Amino acid sequence: AxxxxxxxxxxxxxxxxxxxxxxxxxxxxxxxxxxxxxxxxxxxxxxxxxxxxxxxxxxxxxxxxxxxxxxxxxxxxxxxxxxxxxxxxxxxxxxxxEPEAYRELSAKVKKTQAERDKYIADVCRTLQSRLAEQGFAAEVTGRSKHLYSIHRKLRAQQCEFEQVYDIVAFRCVVESMADCYAAIGVIHSKWTPVPGRFKDYIALPKPNQYRSLHTTVIGPGRERIEIQTRTPDMHRVAEQGIAAxxxxxxxxxxxxxxxxxxxxxxxxxxxxxxxxxxxxxxxxxxxxxxxFQDEVYVFTPKGDVHVFPRGSTPLDFAYTIHTDVGNHCCGARVNGALVPLRYKLHSGDVVEIVTSAQQQPSKDWLDYAVTGRARSKIRNVLRTDQRERAVKTGRELLERELHDRGMSFSKLLKNHDEQRKLVEATRVTNFDELLLSIGYGKIKASEISATLAPPVHDDEPEPVPSLRQG
Missing domain, CATH: 1.10.3210 (Hypothetical protein af1432)
Structure with a gap:
């Protein structure tokens, strides 16, 4: 009752x-x-x-x-x-x-179902055989992802059904936790893993206690496929959740x-x-x-929900929308009020990002950003900016050094043979890397000029004729 x-x-x-x-x-x-x-x-x-x-x-x-x-x-x-x-x-x-989208997607899925079923069966056989060869007692199954999941992918990737990838998933249920990790190694030795798509939900379970290892690989026919490995206990919890x-x-x-x-x-x-x-x-x-102790749920002005780790800031929100929005984020309105980038988001906040074309990421942003996506994007911009500045500095230092030694930097830029000799002598990958190393102070500009104009006995260094000024 x-x-x-x-x-x-x-x-x-x-x-x-x-x-x-x-x-x-x-x-x-x-x-x-x-x-x-x-x-x-x-x-x-x-x-x-x-x-x-x-x-x-x-x-x-x-x-x-x-x-x-x-x-x-x-x-x-x-x-x-x-x-x-x-x-x-x-x-x-x-x-x-979304009845129209549902009918259209359902028809497309049904039309390709037979072909997909054959593909799933072939991959299951290959996986089962490969794991058995390595001594694993594994139960391998495959399935197409459900319709709404595929629909979300189509929206996220902004592509047609024929272009969407990663719509089939496979499960390998093995005997122990150690076997889960070892099986991933076997899978990666068979098919090339997609970088950044390995997820360890065993070491870091989801809040609902879901535990599995996830990897995405380039499978047969160059298709992206997701493979999960888990134990029988993990599988029961994954299927039944709290009821298990x-x-x-x-x-x-x-x-x-x-x-x-x-x-x-x-x-x-x-x-x-x-x-x-x-x-x-x-x-x-x-x-x-x-x-949800480790999560905050915030809204866009349109009412869309985004979930972030607790402690996240408007920067994390901005980079979730788009990299360009994040890179040019100069502030945010939270519940209608302007807040600084260091503001900590709270569950229920309605967030609107303020951007400026002149805004660029700074090192301080790493003190505010929490999510891996935001931090990696910020670091990428900072590394690119730092690299460009270092190359420019290296260029200026080498140009000044060569001028003092009676050589022309502009002629060096046109002389690929001399550039190649310098690259080989300094053991860098290319001429830009050489300038970068000079800018960072790893290689002295004087060492380069000495290579281009080595001293002959006790005489003054003699520049390479093709690089002389004038």
Whole structure:
């Protein structure tokens, strides 16, 4: 009875005003009424059943329920680690929210399904055989990513279905954690890994306790494919999420087994939340509880949600939008007020980036940026600027040195044979690298002039004739 009552209370939450809509997009709502996590599990199943039978409702109701599902229930299923449930909810919501895009994508996927199934079967056989040769007892399976996931990729990559990559994924379930890492080595020896696409969710599990190793490789036919390795326990949690950990015992009253309590500390907070939702302001306050301890959820002016590590700043937000926006970011408006770049973002903030064509990244920005993307982009600009300045300095130093020795720098620039000799003598890769090394002080300009005009016995150094001034 308590579970049914809890589910009923969740159903009564409504969103009317703009503030309510923002609260809805915040993706944390249903925790407020759930003393017992099973209420949420039942509600998710109830919502899945509703979505499967949505055809019989009016168009208005279809869109409202689908939007609520996409904004709240699918993210909640993801937060609980229930990936299969989340994927089905997203696909069903996608069908009603963007019916034309859904029909078009569904038809394209169906048209190429037979070919893709054959490809998946071939890769599975190859993987299974390769791992068996190396002594791994592995269960290999493959699948196409679900429709909404492919739709997101199409939007993100701004390309046609035929051009999208990485829409098939493979799982290798192996016996131990050590085998997970070793299997990745076998996979990388077979197919070339895509740089920057290896993710270690075993050492750093997701907040929902998802654990696996992810890598993307260039597979057969030069296709990008994602491969995950995990143990049977990890696979169970990846598929079932919290339901794989939850112990339905009377003595716990629907609570977490003490052995799992540490891993799901955030759930203790979720179960303890019991508040009345009287108005949108109160609702916003309740959903801003520090449930996601290492994440902040912020909004664009259009209401799109972005998730950042706690401590992130407007710079992290700007580089998420686009590299150029980040490079020219000079400030931000947060909730309508101008803030400096060092401002720490808070959950619920509405952020608008202010840019200037004259703005360029500075070294101080590394003290403010938190995300790997922002920091790498800033470092890249700083390295490029520093390199250009060093090359310019090296050029000036060498030009001055050669002038003092009666040689022409401009003639050296046209004399590729002498440049090649200098590159070989100094063991650098090219002439620009030589100028860079002079600019950094690794090579002295006087050493270069001595190479170009070596002393003959006790006489004064004699410049190479082709480089003499005049």
């Amino acid at each position: 308590e579970l049914v009552d809890g589910v009923t209370k969740l159903t009564k939450i409504e969103f009317i005003s703009k503030a309510d809509r923002q609260a809805e997009n915040f993706r944390k709502m249903v925790v407020a009424m759930a003393r017992d996590i099973r209420v949420l599990l039942v509600k998710l199943c109830d919502r899945l059943d509703n979505m499967r039978t949505l055809d019989h409702m009016s168009a208005e109701a279809q869109e409202r329920i689908a939007r609520e599902t996409m904004d709240i229930y699918a993210p909640l299923a993801n937060r609980l680690g229930m990936s299969r449930l989340k994927s089905e909810l997203e696909d069903l919501a996608f069908r009603y929210l 950990h939850w112990k339905y015992k009377e003595r716990l009253g629907g609570g977490v087994d003490p052995r799992d309590a540490e891993s799901f500390a955030w759930l203790r907070e979720l179960m303890e939340v019991q508040k009345e939702l009287r108005d949108p302001a109160e609702f916003l306050e309740s959903v801003k509880l520090d449930l």
